[in-house]
Amino acid sequence: MVAGTGTDTIIDSELMQFAPLIILLPMLAFPVILFLGRVFNRNPFWKDTMKEGGIIALVVMASSLIISLLLIKDHLGGFASMKDSVDFLWLNSSVYESGNLTSISFGFGIYIDHITVMLLFVASFLCLLINIFSIGYMNTDPINDNRNHRFYAEFVLFCSGMLGMVLADSFLWLFIFWEIMGLCSYLLIGFYYEKPSAAYAAKKAFLTTRIGDVFLIIGLVMMWDMFGSLDYDVIFSAVEDETFMAGVSSSTLQWALGLMFIGAVGKSAQFPLHVWLPDAMEGPTPVSALIHAATMVNAGLYLVARMFPFFGSEYLQHDLVDLAFIIALVGGITAVMAAAIAFVQHDLKKVLAYSTMSQLAYIFTGLGCAMFLANTLDWQTDADAHYIVIVAFGAALFHLFNHAMAKGMLFMASGSVIHEVHHAHHHLHHHDDHHDDHGDHDEHHEEEFDAQSMDNMGGLASKMPLTATAMLVGSASIMGLPLIGGFWSKEGIIANAWRVALEDPRFFLPAICVLVGAAMTGFYMSRMWLKTFAGKPKTEVAAHVGQTNTWIKIPLFVLTFVTLSAILFAGMGFTHWAPDSEYGLLSEKNLFEGIAYEMSHAFANGDTFFFILTYVAIAIGAVLGPGLALSLYGGSLAEGEKVKPWMKPIIRLNAWVYNRYNFDNQAIANSGLSRALENRLYIDHYYDMAMLKIVAGFSDKSAEADKNIVDGVIKKIETGTQSISKVVRSMTTGSARDYILMVAVGTLGIFFLLWGVA
């Protein structure tokens, strides 16, 4: 039961040699797709059969997933050995190695432990599904014609960045892949670079995350200074080394970790570096799914989860409590703020974007609380404390898993809706064209219509049954409706936040935030679903929406099942995922015992306080929030529309509540708070002002200085060396006589030098 033992055993897996392929295959596909796309653009075979590179990407991502699964399978075999590291040295020669401590090697290594295994699965699995979705989404949109190869090339590079970050064995490589993702997010968000808003959003995302990255790299430099290396192996064994830790200042370490956390805040779009994420919706929908579910935003969480050994170290007990509080607080604030802004969004994807921020904030809160517990409890020796820490950490990571799956599905489903609404609009348009001779009518129509606005939808439940179902399941998972997806992890996060709050009163703020946030989540997710799928169609277009294509349906179908079967994952011990050998995936308990255990834990907690808390959380998350939404939005479907049997109860309930308890919320909608929320609490506004006033002014001045002073000096150096070069070159006269003279001069020089010695 005692932790720490056996975690260092290195499993001897032959597959480790192939692990780099998971990263290399997509990375190599990047130039290949780009090159083939350039060469064969507009070629019918390339376009129709190869889907402009989509098939290549598909093959590559499928290979990555297969290797990942094999690797994961190997790491599930033995629980005592969940950590693995293999090095692929770059500068490695016996010339170097024969030295002593001074030998420097720089290489790439694969590091696999519990966190890696889960994120590897999430990333490779979702990347593949999003790839399938992209083929259905991107290739059927005429505005993407002949440039999809660029999309797929950047897509595979993005995936390779994420997979590399997850598998890397040092903070340095983590940072390198982190930046590859940063680049790709810039390229993909700005995919429609001809649209000024997209170009602006790409810049905004890039610059905002860059602010975090500056802090991250400062933190990494401090780490290097303290530990002399950035390898996980070296650092994590150093923090368990008493003599070494005696020489490390815990406050400096806390600063270093805190700076690294700012990097995570930027990448995972938490307050106050959250402003880039809603704008990132300018990218194509598969990109939104990729960034918000599968890859980039998880990177920040992964980085924080990687810090666990510091918090868990025996020699840093109680030293990192402040940082744990800051992590939880940032999470708590963002959870409520983002959920509030999501209340007033009309754009389908924007609601999901704010929901992403809010849910990631939950995970941050969960991680912060787990870190607090690890840092204060004597978890390495005390079995009960150990159990608490592992479960708290596992809940946060499991929420990451559930959120990734559900949010990936929600984005793809929203993409499916937008795609079909757009399509229906075009179709209708075309139809009009035949009867209406006034061309300008069309253009007018085009400008007005927004295919992403929920105000143009409604009543789609009967027209897109699979999409509606997927969206329903996804929303339920995010809301934490009992027995579905996120429920299993969200309860844990809330419970742990309160557990911590009882020990340290500072934590009451994040604890209250996550509890209130649960109700808010229930409201805005229900609102989104009801506005889109329930009620009567709000526009003519919405009435003509048809079914979507198979490429889009596959991932929705798969993910619906994954989300619904979260209990199976929980039963297998996913909630116990933590850096420890005892609580592995597929632990000693069998599946049914696991499920029974999870059930009893969620619904019949022995501790009275937590028993009450559980039901309060369920009540406000699954009843209060959704109930309010049911009374405000939706309503009965149009006459004669049939829905699938499993959606009938919801539609009926909605119709009943709507007809009975609907009230006019105009007053609230027009209030100052609502307007502030619609303007994103003016945070973007202030950032813009700060940028214009301070940064732009400073950069004008420095541009001037650069032009006059720096360039001037450089030019002087350049002309100076050029004139020296001229003199030197003029000695090469072109006459053999002079050359012989120089040889003679050299010979005589040597002669006299040696003669002098002799």
Added chain:
Amino acid sequence: MSTVQNVEPFGDGFIAALCPELIIFAGLLALIIIPNIGKGTFRIPGTQTRVMWLFGGERFKITSNPKMPAWIATITLGAAFVQTVLSFQDGVDRTAIVTENGTQLLLVNGFSRVFEMIFFGALTLAAFASMNRLEVKGIGPRLSTDDLYNNRRQADFYILMLTCGLGMSVVALAQDLFVLFIGLELASFSTYVLVAFYKESKVGTEAGMKYFIVGSVASGVGLYGLSMLYLWAGSLQFDVLAAQFVINGTDPLPLIGIGFVLVGFGFKVSAAPFHFAAPDAYAGASSPVAGILATASKAMGIIGLIRMLLIVASPEASEDGTVWLTLLGIISLVTMTWGNIAALGSTNPKRMLAYSSVAHAGYMLAAITAIGAWNWDDSLAGEPGEAAVAVLTAVIFHLVVLVAFKLGAFLVLSVLESDGDASRLSSLGGLAKREPFLAVAMFVFMISLAGVPPLAGFVSKLLVIMGIVKVAIGQMGAEIMAGGDYGLADVHWVWWLALAMVINSAISVFYYLRVVVVMFFEEPEEGRTGPLPSGWQVRFAILACLMVTLFMGVASDQLLEICEVAAKSLNYSWN
């Protein structure tokens, strides 16, 4: 390591030991004979009977094919190259070719094999890439006499390449200074003619002439030094010379003799102030030939320098080595700085590459100085041979990978030369639009020359600098790690050569990147916008260079092992 196996000429094991050279020799015979096979008849004296003897007369269609010599040469050199590479597979046997009284003339070991690999590799690529350089005036037996002679020149060109390869490998194998000099001269004469081979071009002829004259003077000085050494020791065997040097190395005769021999080798590696003919020669020669001069020929000179150094660099030598160190250090510093400064303003890409090659010679010399420093300075003695092996490995590795990116750069220029001209920087203008592959390849070669990670040029430069620093710090390294307090004043002065290398590398980035700027951002010259002349051979050779440049930057382990074997085989006490 096994002991040396002595083999007499044509004795047992002779063919196995000298396999690459014998392949070259066979190829040489084939090159001379095959183009002459024809329908010639021979009249039996005194009778009217004519017998077909297949020599001379009207040639067959296949033997008169002007592409034939190029293929023979490429295949021969390629086979020799593969043979040398394969010999590394199960460890290199040490085999000495001895005279009847037991004097070692040639020694086959890791060192010689690795240099043979360099020579044959460079020559194979150059021969293959030259296939389209010489104009072919029609194919077939019925050609005018002029055209026929023109096509004959093809054979001449490749014969010279093979003799060049033969001479170079003799240099690598030689255990006797005299044998070494013969090999050196054989290779040198071939290169003099190769430089002047394009008799239509005035520049080329003039450059070849100048190269020959200055080279002769340097060789003369070297031979004079050789005769002084013979006078002193009565033999030119390396081990005899080394043993003699330990006993009475303070004599003026060996000192000045060795100094003069260094002049001869200094010219080959184009060290200042013997480098002046090099830029002219490179600019005048056709680009593949210039590539050979910058890589294989330079490696040959380095062999000479290493050999001479090991004679004088015995730690037991009676003579104080500081004078050699000072000499080499000054030459190295002047050479690298001179080369870089001159390259800065050079507007002819070939001259620029020539000067860059001078700068690289300076880096090599700095490394060789460091080997000496380890040997001579007592305070630096660490593990026996460890530092010396590190530096030597770095030097050999650099010479191997240099073939890839230096020759590759010249081959890109070669394509432009076929297009008309490559003597101005602007000839490279718009290359990125005209043929992206060539531009990207050139870009990689340039940044590899500048030493940008993760390319081969970075690894080699890093290893050299690390080796020098390792030598300079010596045993202090361990003490510094243990908390010892040392300053720059305690470090051996070769450390400053490493610093000079770093500064020079920084300067060099300017002129390497200027080429890139011209290729990617400037418009092509007037009338040179069309596609470049075709020829898959040269592009294939460039691709091979590109692959090696990229691959050796990230996966250099095996090559480094080979280089280490080579470095260690110079002195078996290092094993």
